[in-house]
Amino acid sequence: MNWFINGVKNRIKTQGLEDYTVEQPSFLQGTSNYECPTNALENGRWIMNKCIFCRECDLTATGKQNTFTVNSEIQDMFKKSLYLYPIDSGTCGACNVEFTTLFSPQYDTNRFKIFMSNTPRHADALVVMGVYTRGMEKILKEAYEAMPAPKVVIGIGACALSGGIIGTSAMEKYDIEVAGCPPTPASIIKAIIKARGVK
Amino acid sequence: MQYYNFGERSGRYIGRSQKYDIYASSITKITEIPDEFEIKNSGEIYFNYGPSAGGLRESVNFKLLTPGESIRDVVINPEYKQRDIKILGDDVARALLKVERINGFHGASNSIAYILAVEDALNIENSELNKMRIVELELERIRSNIDVIKGLCESAGFAVPEKQLLYLREEVARIISRAFSHRYYFSANGIGSIRGDFSTIKLNGIEKKFRDIYDGLLSSKIFLDRIQENGIVKNEQSTGPAARAAGFKFDARKDSKSLDYGHFIPITETGGDSFSRFVVRAEEIFASISIIDSYNIKNAETGKKKDASGSGEGTARIESPAGDIFYYVNIENGKLMDIQTVSPTYLNLRLFRQALKNNNIFTDFFFVWESFGIWISELEVNFI
Ligand code: SF4
Ligand code: SF4
Numbered sequence: 296m297n298w299f300i301n302g303v304k305n306r307i308k309t310q311g312l313e314d315y316t317v318e319q320p321s322f323l324q325g326t327s328n329y330e331c332p333t334n335a336l337e338n339g340r341w342i343m344n345k346c347i348f349c350r351e352c353d354l355t356a357t358g359k360q361n362t363f364t365v366n367s368e369i370q371d372m373f374k375k376s377l378y379l380y381p382i383d384s385g386t387c388g389a390c391n392v393e394f395t396t397l398f399s400p401q402y403d404t405n406r407f408k409i410f411m412s413n414t415p416r417h418a419d420a421l422v423v424m425g426v427y428t429r430g431m432e433k434i435l436k437e438a439y440e441a442m443p444a445p446k447v448v449i450g451i452g453a454c455a456l457s458g459g460i461i462g463t464s465a466m467e468k469y470d471i472e473v474a475g476c477p478p479t480p481a482s483i484i485k486a487i488i489k490a491r492g493v494k
Numbered sequence: 495m496q497y498y499n500f501g502e503r504s505g506r507y508i509g510r511s512q513k514y515d516i517y518a519s520s521i522t523k524i525t526e527i528p529d530e531f532e533i534k535n536s537g538e539i540y541f542n543y544g545p546s547a548g549g550l551r552e553s554v555n556f557k558l559l560t561p562g563e564s565i566r567d568v569v570i571n572p573e574y575k576q577r578d579i580k581i582l583g584d585d586v587a588r589a590l591l592k593v594e595r596i597n598g599f600h601g602a603s604n605s606i607a608y609i610l611a612v613e614d615a616l617n618i619e620n621s622e623l624n625k626m627r628i629v630e631l632e633l634e635r636i637r638s639n640i641d642v643i644k645g646l647c648e649s650a651g652f653a654v655p656e657k658q659l660l661y662l663r664e665e666v667a668r669i670i671s672r673a674f675s676h677r678y679y680f681s682a683n684g685i686g687s688i689r690g691d692f693s694t695i696k697l698n699g700i701e702k703k704f705r706d707i708y709d710g711l712l713s714s715k716i717f718l719d720r721i722q723e724n725g726i727v728k729n730e731q732s733t734g735p736a737a738r739a740a741g742f743k744f745d746a747r748k749d750s751k752s753l754d755y756g757h758f759i760p761i762t763e764t765g766g767d768s769f770s771r772f773v774v775r776a777e778e779i780f781a782s783i784s785i786i787d788s789y790n791i792k793n794a795e796t797g798k799k800k801d802a803s804g805s806g807e808g809t810a811r812i813e814s815p816a817g818d819i820f821y822y823v824n825i826e827n828g829k830l831m832d833i834q835t836v837s838p839t840y841l842n843l844r845l846f847r848q849a850l851k852n853n854n855i856f857t858d859f860f861f862v863w864e865s866f867g868i869w870i871s872e873l874e875v876n877f878i
Contacts, residue, residue, distance in 0.1 A: 296710040302654035305706075307661050315668065319676050332591055349591060349681050350689075382546050383553045385575045388871040389598025389678045391551050392641075396667070399660040413548025430574035431553055434546050460591050461579055476680065477598065 307400040312481045315401070318356040320348040320475035320482075327353035333453070333460050344456040347476040362474040363486035369470070370445050373419050374491050376408045379449070380418035382438050384465035386425035390452040390477040394422060402480050409487060415439070420447035420487075423469070426454040426462035435465065449487070452477050496614055497751050498809040498822070506744060507731045508811065508818045509841050511834035512877060516820050518749060521809075521834075532559055532567035532851075545574040549860065552870045563855050568847050572839075576874040581830060586612050586802045586823070587685055589830045594680050596835065597872035599641075601678040602627075602634040603814035604872065608833075610752045611821040612685050615808025618800050624753055625789050626688050626796060630679060631753075631812065632782035633695065637666040638815030638867060639735075639775040639782075640704065645864030646772055647711070650720050655707050662703055669695055686800030692791040697783045708776050721768040725862030727849035728766040733841045734817020735774045736866055740766035746813035753812055755785075768849075768865035775867070803828035814838060816867050837872035 326339035329352035335345035341354055343362055369377070381394050397404040398411065412418040415438040423435065439448070450469035453459030453476040460476075473486045498521055505518025514521045534540070544555040553575040559567040581592050594605040606627045613620045644659035667677045674682035674690045682689050711717050728740040737744040738760055745760035746752070761777045763770035805827055811820045817838030824832035846866050854862060 296714045298652060298654040298710070298714070301710060302657075305658065307658075317671050317675075317677065319671075319681075332588055347591065347680075348676075350675070351681075383551070383575060385577045386552070386871060387595040387598035387601075388552065388869055389595075389601070392599055393677075395551065396660070396664055399664045400657050401661060401664050411548075425575065426577060428575050428577055430576055431545070434553070434574065438546060459595075461577060461595055476595075477678070479677075 309403040309406065310401050312360070312485060315481070316358045316360055317479060318358055319350060320346075320362055320478060322357045322359040322361055323348075323354035324357055325354045329353060333457070343474040344472055345453065345459070346474060347453050347460050360479050360481040361485060362478060362482050363489070364472045365470075365486065365490045366468075366472065367470045368492060369447055369487075369490045372445070373447070376410065377487065377491070378410050378412040378417060378419045379422050380412045380415045380420070380438065380442070381422040381424065382435060384423060384425040384431045384435055384455065385428035385462065386452070386454060387461070390424040390454070393477040393480055394424065394451065394483070396480045397483060399480075402484065404484055407484060407488060409484070415441040416443070418442050420449050422449045422451060423455045423465050424451055425465055426458050427465050447471070449473065451475075451483055495807045495809055497811075505749075507841075508820055509733065509836040509838070511820065511822065511836045513834055516836045521822065531569060534559060535561070537561055538566065540569075545571070554870050558856075558859070560856070565850055565854050565856065565859065568850050570843055570847060572843065572870045572874055575870060576876055578876045578878050581833060581877050584830050586825055586828055586830050587799070589833070590684070591681070594678075594683075596875055597837070597869045598678045598680070599869060600634060600638065600814050600816070600819075600872065601680055602630040602683070603812060603819050605679065605683045606631060607752075607810045607812045607819045607821045608823070609683055609685055610810030610812065611808040611823045612802060612825065613808070614752075614810060615806035615823055615825050616802060616804045617806070618686055618802075620686065623686070623688055623797055626690070626692060626791055626793065627683075628753060628755065629692060629695070629786050629789055629791055630674070630683070630690070631814075632785050633666070633670060634679070635782045635815045636697070636700070636779050637663055637670070639779050640666065642775050642864060642867040643711075643772060645867075646721060646768070646861060647717075649860035649864050650717050652714075652717060655711060658703070658707050662700060662707075665700060669697070669700075684799045685802045687797035690796070691794040693794065695786065697786060701780065701783050704779055718769065721772055721861050721865070723765070723767050723769070724854060724858045725768045725849035725865060726766045726852050727845050729845060729848060731841060732845050733838045734813070734815070735771055735778065736842055736845050737817070738762045739770035739774045740764070746811050746818050750811040750813070752810040768861045771865040816842060816869065833877055835872075835875070837869070839868050839870065839873035842866045842868050843873070
């Protein structure tokens with residue numbers, strides 16, 4: 296088998312970010328008085344970062360993959376390339392899999408000049424997933440400190456942002472927050488693109 | 495509790511829960527057998543890898559004992575990401591939201607095992623739903639096995655099949671999402687109910703594409719050279735594809751009564767190496783597709799959530815993609831008073847260590863690791 300020729304013959308078309316959308320998780324609208332298991336409904340209003348998209352309340356899914364918040368814009372120097380280092384603080388595994396899906400042929404995140412780094416020393420952004428755990432507290436801090444400045448911190452998933460249904464959040468502050476349990480690959484990419492201000 | 499009792503060992507060893515040792519049909523007190531590690535000789539070092547490093551999807555630490563090239567032993571510490579999950583005293587239906595997040599990638603396996611244990615405890619009739627649950631589990635197995643084979647290709651630096659498999663894994667995620675409105679089955683399963691549209695599950699395209707990649711890998715001498723006769727382990731205390739790759743016909747689809755698969759024949763190989771584990775995983779993809787096709791379920795939105803306010807003890811054991819998953823629950827007036835889980839990771843981590851010690855060198859590490867399809871998340875949970 297010549298894999299190179301096989302690869303050329305079986306070409307896969309990378310998709311646009313709007314080509315595939317899902318209802319769960321997506322931006323929810325409306326109000327609800329349901330007794331939310333994660334307290335994501337305060338006086339009937341939705342708090343995105345706490346939501347695990349359990350589908351039990353009266354909020355309706357819009358299908359829009361924009362469940363993210365940009366708290367600080369990314370520095371100009373990262374507009375041409377951004378290297379991500381993922382760290383698992385205490386996940387169920389689904390956030391990890393969605394993160395690796397960024398590099399699947401469907402999403403091919405490299406086309407947006409977003410790459411993976413194998414070490415925090417070469418990374419521009421730390422991607423934090425999962426709840427706070429005693430065992431990973433020091434490791435998370437060390438990874439952050441090992442990164443060269445300026446650095447960006449991205450939290451993905453309800454666990455990292457608020458503790459979700461499992462525990463407490465992994466870090467106090469993030470530059471970019473992507474809600475979802477787990478967030479979709481499209482919403483993670485869109486969040487980074489928005490924070491960079493360029494494609 | 496229909497299928498289990500507390501007492502002496504009976505049947506094969508399934509693994510260890512938070513408080514007990516579990517066998518094929520009994521729950522026993524833990525028998526501690528201390529791990530024996532190789533003594534470090536002069537000139538040898540412990541090479542530290544993890545808990546967070548490129549190439550590791552989850553947080554786990556390895557200390558590899560080596561004189562230079564070969565690996566003589568490995569000390570594994572999976573506890574870094576141990577999660578305390580506050581679940582005791584929860585309403586049994588709400589607890590499900592936490593259970594499905596014990597291992598999100600195997601969300602169907604965990605939620606269905608838990609639900610079957612609850613239904614056993616509360617004597618809830620479930621036969622009309624069980625075929626649909628089997629379809630969910632087999633679909634999850636297809637995705638999981640694709641992921642394991644993708645990991646092997648990645649370790650071998652075979653970027654083309656790796657990306658093709660990543661593409662297929664995502665296609666299966668989309669099939670799951672279309673049918674169950676969630677890519678990991680979260681909130682799809684309830685006690686006495688399933689939210690899903692089975693008519694949307696079509697796997698012909700997946701089967702054909704996977705067949706092409708599998709045939710390509712089987713005819714690729716370089717790929718086979720990397721995985722044949724590496725990471726050999728044959729041990730009666732094993733589970734899932736790792737057991738079947740070593741010739742043991744261990745499969746909860748055959749020897750557990752929690753879900754009735756009818757006449758089921760496990761797929762086995764004899765080598766016990768990474769290659770045999772690869773073949774078992776690949777062949778099981780085709781077997782899972784034929785199970786799903788043969789059931790030909792067309793339902794949408796099935797069953798109504800059942801009242802779960804009773805009391806009782808229940809168990810369930812099913813075959814997750816990596817091996818036996820066991821759940822025990824003790825319910826009092828609809829509240830979860832105790833929960834015990836055995837994940838296949840418990841035995842698979844021990845097997846991985848034995849496999850790695852067996853004449854392997856550093857470059858074999860990733861092949862052996864990926865060939866087990868281990869998930870730390872489901873082992874490192876502390877229920878409080
Ligand atoms: S969908 Fe979100 S807001 Fe609604 S009940 Fe579930 S977790 Fe709460
Ligand atoms: S946010 Fe949801 S999917 Fe992500 S690790 Fe937590 S429980 Fe799992």
